[in-house]
Amino acid sequence: MAAANRPPPAYTAPPKFGDPRDITAAEPSARTPKESFTIRPCSGQAWLVPAGHICRLTTPKGPQVGDLNIWNANNPRERMWAARTRQIHASHVSVGDRLWSNLPYLRPLVTITGDSLGGGQLHDVLGEDGKRKPEAVFGTTQFGGRVHDLLGTRCDPYVNLLMGGETFDFHCHSNLTRAVAPYGLTELDVHDVLNVFQVTGLDEQGKYFMETSPAKAEEYFEFFAEVDVLCALSACPGGDLSNWGWDDKAGGMGATCRPFGSGGVSVGRESLGRMGGTSEPRIQGAARNEHATARAGRAGRHMIM
Numbered sequence: 001m002a003a004a005n006r007p008p009p010a011y012t013a014p015p016k017f018g019d020p021r022d023i024t025a026a027e028p029s030a031r032t033p034k035e036s037f038t039i040r041p042c043s044g045q046a047w048l049v050p051a052g053h054i055c056r057l058t059t060p061k062g063p064q065v066g067d068l069n070i071w072n073a074n075n076p077r078e079r080m081w082a083a084r085t086r087q088i089h090a091s092h093v094s095v096g097d098r099l100w101s102n103l104p105y106l107r108p109l110v111t112i113t114g115d116s117l118g119g120g121q122l123h124d125v126l127g128e129d130g131k132r133k134p135e136a137v138f139g140t141t142q143f144g145g146r147v148h149d150l151l152g153t154r155c156d157p158y159v160n161l162l163m164g165g166e167t168f169d170f171h172c173h174s175n176l177t178r179a180v181a182p183y184g185l186t187e188l189d190v191h192d193v194l195n196v197f198q199v200t201g202l203d204e205q206g207k208y209f210m211e212t213s214p215a216k217a218e219e220y221f222e223f224f225a226e227v228d229v230l231c232a233l234s235a236c237p238g239g240d241l242s243n244w245g246w247d248d249k250a251g252g253m254g255a256t257c258r259p260f261g262s263g264g265v266s267v268g269r270e271s272l273g274r275m276g277g278t279s280e281p282r283i284q285g286a287a288r289n290e291h292a293t294a295r296a297g298r299a300g301r302h303m304i305m
C-alpha cells in the first residue's frame with residue numbers, strides 16, 4: 001500500500017496585508033519611547049495603542065505568564081479571534097505573525113514585530129524570503145511545548161470552582177474585566193486570549209498541558225498596531241506556572257507571581273509619519289455579504305414543545 005501523504009497546512013497567511021518587514025517602526029533605532037507602566041503581580045491593566053505604534057510587553061523580574069486581550073479601540077465588537085489566528089498562522093505565534101479579528105471584520109489587529117524568546121527583532125528573525133530563519137525560533141520543549149499560546153484561554157473563577165478550587169477574585173478573567181471597566185467594557189467583552197510567555201502543548205491524547213515559563217528578566221514580546229487597539233493584560237495568578245494548581249492553599253503558586261514591565265509594559269510611540277505605511281485600517285469589502293439578512297426568513301424560529 002502506498003504511504004499516505006501528510007496533508008499540507010489548510011491555511012496560509014494571505015499576502016494582501018503586506019510584508020511584515022515593511023513595518024519600519026520595527027527598527028529599534030527608529031523609536032521614541034513614550035510611556036511605560038508596571039502591571040503588579042496578580043492584577044490587570046488596559047491601555048490604548050494608536051495605529052502605527054509599537055507596544056512592548058516585558059518581564060522585568062523573570063518568568064511570568066500573561067493573558068492578553070485586544071479590541072479595535074473604536075469598535076469593541078471587533079476583537080482578537082484566537083481560533084482563526086491559530087489556523088492562519090499556528091497554535092503558538094511569534095515574529096511576523098498577525099493577530100486577526102473576528103467576523104465580519106477578519107483583518108490583522110496587530111503584527112508581532114519582536115519576541116526575545118523567538119529570536120529577537122523582526123528584521124533579525126525574518127529572512128530574505130520573508131520566512132523565519134530556522135535558527136531564530138523558540139522551537140519545542142522535550143514534551144512538545146511551544147511558547148506564546150493560542151490553544152488555551154484565561155483562567156477564571158467559574159472553572160476554578162468547577163475544578164474543586166475555592167472562590168478567588170484575581171483570576172485573569174476577573175483581572176481583565178476590572179482592567180477594561182474604565183473603557184465601558186464588561187466581562188462579556190473579555191475573550192479568548194493570547195497567553196504570552198507561556199509554554200503549552202497538546203499531549204498524545206490531545207490534552208492541554210502547561211510548562212514553566214522560560215522567560216528570563218527583561219524578556220520581551222512586542223507588536224505593531226495595525227489599527228487603534230485597546231489592549232488588556234493580566235499577570236496570571238499562576239505566576240510562572242512552575243507550581244500551578246486549581247488551589248493555592250500553601251501559597252506556592254503565589255510565590256512565583258511577578259509583575260510585567262520594569263517601568264512595566266512599555267509603549268514605544270513615535271509619529272505616524274515615520275511609520276511604514278501599514279497603519280491604515282483595511283476593511284475587507286469582500287467580507288461584507290448578505291448571509292445573515294437574505295436567508296434569515298428561511299431559517300425562521302422554532303420551539304420544541
Ligand SMILES: [Zn+2]
Nearest residue numbers: 155172236237
Ligand atoms: Zn491566568
